[in-house]
Amino acid sequence: MAPRVNICHRTNGDTPFILITVDDHALAGHVDHGDGYPGQPVPGQSGNVFGTDCQVVTALACPCWANLTEAQLVTILSTEFGVRQADCTGANNDVFARGIDGNSTEIAAMQTDMSCTLRTSTNNVSMTSLPASVFDVCLTQARKVIQQLSVCFD
Numbered sequence: 001m002a003p004r005v006n007i008c009h010r011t012n013g014d015t016p017f018i019l020i021t022v023d024d025h026a027l028a029g030h031v032d033h034g035d036g037y038p039g040q041p042v043p044g045q046s047g048n049v050f051g052t053d054c055q056v057v058t059a060l061a062c063p064c065w066a067n068l069t070e071a072q073l074v075t076i077l078s079t080e081f082g083v084r085q086a087d088c089t090g091a092n093n094d095v096f097a098r099g100i101d102g103n104s105t106e107i108a109a110m111q112t113d114m115s116c117t118l119r120t121s122t123n124n125v126s127m128t129s130l131p132a133s134v135f136d137v138c139l140t141q142a143r144k145v146i147q148q149l150s151v152c153f154d
């Protein structure tokens with residue numbers, strides 16, 4: 001019996017991709033019409049990835065993190081707003097930093113709900129239930145930023 005593979009099958013309906021399981025020998029045909037795999041990039045959609053149920057998730061779900069350099073992020077948090085709290089060794093591997101204005105300036109990656117947040121006066125991006133691969137990118141970015149902050153305590 002051929003191996004069975006989970007794929008994100010492209011539809012023409014309201015739900016653009018659905019999770020189906022196909023025989024290995026049927027895979028090539030599905031790939032040819034634009035299918036992909038859970039947790040992998042969406043074919044033809046630069047920057048997007050499939051979630052575990054084949055929902056399309058914007059990759060690097062914190063576009064601000066992707067568009068700003070780390071130095072710029074550090075400036076936003078530590079110079080422009082001042083850092084009130086930063087924590088790089090929180091429970092569950094969480095990392096977060098908040099500006100002196102409290103939650104309105106915040107960079108965070110939280111394992112509890114697989115969320116990734118960057119919030120400043122001009123940017124507000126918060127995504128939850130990210131695929132592990134995307135969350136890991138956010139976690140790495142957040143940790144890099146927080147390591148550069150001058151204040152770091154629990």
Ligand SMILES: [Zn+2]
Nearest residue numbers: 009010030035
């Ligand atoms: Zn298909």
